[in-house]
Amino acid sequence: MATLTLSTLDKKYGGFHAVKGIDLEVADGEFVALVGPSGCGKSTTLRMIAGLEDISGGELRIGARVVNDLPPRDRNISMVFQSYALYPHMTVAENMGFSLKIAGRDAATIDTAVKDAARILDIEPLLERRPAQLSGGQRQRVAMGRAIVRDPDVFLFDEPLSNLDAKLRGQMRTEIKRLHARLGSTVVYVTHDQIEAMTLADRIVIMKDGRIEQVGSPDEVFNRPASRFVASFIGSPPMNMAEATVTRSALHLDDGTEVPMPPAFSVAEGRRVVLGLRPDDIYPEGHGIHSESGHAVERRELPVHLSEPLGNETLLFTEFGGQSWTARMLNPRAVKRGEALRFHLDLSRAHLFDADTGLTLR
Ligand code: ATP
Secondary structure, three states: OOOEEEEEEEEEEOOEEEEEEEEEEEOOOOEEEEEOOOOOOHHHHHHHHHOOOOOOEEEEEEOOEEOOOOOHHHOOEEEEEOOOOOOOOOOHHHHHHHHHHHOOOOHHHHHHHHHHHHHHHOOHHHOOOOHHHOOHHHHHHHHHHHHHHOOOOEEEEEOOOOOOOHHHHHHHHHHHHHHHHHHOOEEEEEOOOHHHHHHHOOEEEEEEOOEEEEEEOHHHHHHOOOEHHHHHHOOOOOOEEEEEEEOOOEEEEOOOOEEEOOOOOOOOOOOEEEEEEOHHHEEEOOOOOOOOOOOOEEEEEEEOOEEEEOOOEEEEEEEEOOEEEEEEEEOOOOOOOOOEEEEEEEHHHOEEEEOOOOEEEO
């Protein structure tokens, strides 16, 4: 079993508390992505799992085994780094087989394992080359090949695609997904790229200041964010927000605008809240993603300050509640700068957060 269990896992660098007692259970064969702003503790967590960083407190288990004090080589874990970390003087085949050689396996076993991995990753013709003779994408494949060869219980990825250009990143993302489907291994994957997290992971862990803000499926963290922080971190462009005070049946936004209380919320009068609406849920009439029947749609004439055509959709930058808001227009038509459009705000899809704690209100 390759279950991975983090129990109140803690990391202090001298006086600095980088990871503050996090709990997480990764199931056998599960793909979990760690995301969060720079410095939130993603890499430190991954490095503690790998054994590259001492654990200050709590417990780390792989299967039933507590591995806190086990050296990296005894954890049966493979890590793929952003920098690829290939040995420049070795061929691709030697790089891939190196860990098995160190472990004392015989040449025939190593040769078979390397060739199997090379076949899976489609790099058989490259086996005799050296890293300097490879493209970035090929190097990344070799780094993954080296990880596969060890047949680990757990794969750890630390931003493996961030050195690649956008197109290659997309291709390698598909590759990693295919690989996971084929190998069925347990994966912990650190990334800055929320599209990577959303498309690859069974569950996403959103971290902030050394703590876990929310753990959930891509659908949960996108549609039911636990806090304002998660809501603004997941989703691109980010969720639109505006602060408001709750009146008897409405939200009084700070610039004096009023909108009806979104349905399904029951919030006390006078409470300070933040209204959140995704760019998908504000759109010019007739250009929305969702069908409108039965929705609580608020209609407003708003000026378009800027538009960004993206082919099948256009992002429109407008202003609402005294804030810059982004709207997504499907099946776009040309929009002139400064033109006022009739926007639909679908309040049935609105989010409300407590203005002080940032927690989601229901
Ligand atoms: P990024 O996305 O920028 O890589 P991260 O979420 O992976 O960020 P970590 O690298 O885990 O962040 O770092 C978490 C915090 O711990 C940061 O504030 C960082 O400055 C601090 N930190 C990391 N390594 C050390 C170290 N060796 N000594 C002191 N502080 C450290």
